[in-house]
Amino acid sequence: MNIVLLGYMGSGKSAVGLQLAIGMGREFVDLDLLIEEQLGQSISEIFDLKGAVYFRKKESEILREVLNSKNGAVIALGGGTPIYGDNLKWIKDKKNTLSVYLKIAIEPLVQRLWVERHNRPLIAGISSLEALEEFVRKHLFERAYVYQQADLQIDVSDLSVEQAALAVQNIFQKEQGII
Numbered sequence: 553m554n555i556v557l558l559g560y561m562g563s564g565k566s567a568v569g570l571q572l573a574i575g576m577g578r579e580f581v582d583l584d585l586l587i588e589e590q591l592g593q594s595i596s597e598i599f600d601l602k603g604a605v606y607f608r609k610k611e612s613e614i615l616r617e618v619l620n621s622k623n624g625a626v627i628a629l630g631g632g633t634p635i636y637g638d639n640l641k642w643i644k645d646k647k648n649t650l651s652v653y654l655k656i657a658i659e660p661l662v663q664r665l666w667v668e669r670h671n672r673p674l675i676a677g678i679s680s681l682e683a684l685e686e687f688v689r690k691h692l693f694e695r696a697y698v699y700q701q702a703d704l705q706i707d708v709s710d711l712s713v714e715q716a717a718l719a720v721q722n723i724f725q726k727e728q729g730i731i
């Protein structure tokens with residue numbers, strides 16, 4: 553089974569995914585990194601130079617390649633991946649793929665994103681913490697119903713990366729009847 557991690561920007565998909573893959577001895581695939589490698593540009597450069605529509609098209613294509621070729625991997629999506637096109641349906645229809653939503657409360661999320669906002673084109677231009685919070689509240693509200701369609705969900709608001717990775721491993725193994 554592949555484990556697909558989804559959730560809002562800053563929820564820890566990449567860090568938790570890497571830790572989970574190490575802990576379970578699995579391959580780790582970070583979709584954003586793969587897009588950057590395949591296109592030879594950073595996500596910010598792709599948005600700036602080619603636009604959001606181009607990015608979403610490539611994101612979809614590369615997601616399909618990953619889902620069709622991997623088995624037993626931990627796959628961290630981008631925050632927008634399940635939102636666009638048929639991506640969520642693709643993920644849900646794959647029999648060898650279990651999706652986990654990393655849910656996080658607004659306060660820790662905004663704190664984290666404020667520090668990291670420069671690498672994220674959707675929020676890089678926001679110039680105050682208050683404006684970022686307002687944006688994130690609205691945006692997460694719009695997206696949450698999609699994230700909630702994941703097979704499983706974990707609230708990672710109060711968890712360290714290591715704790716969150718263990719929590720995902722635990723819920724996955726329970727779901728699989730392994731423990």
Ligand code: S3P
Binds near residue numbers: 562631632633672
């Ligand atoms: C996006 C999230 C980013 C990246 C791109 C768009 C989004 O990934 O794919 O900037 O639409 O939420 P992270 O969730 O890894 O930051």
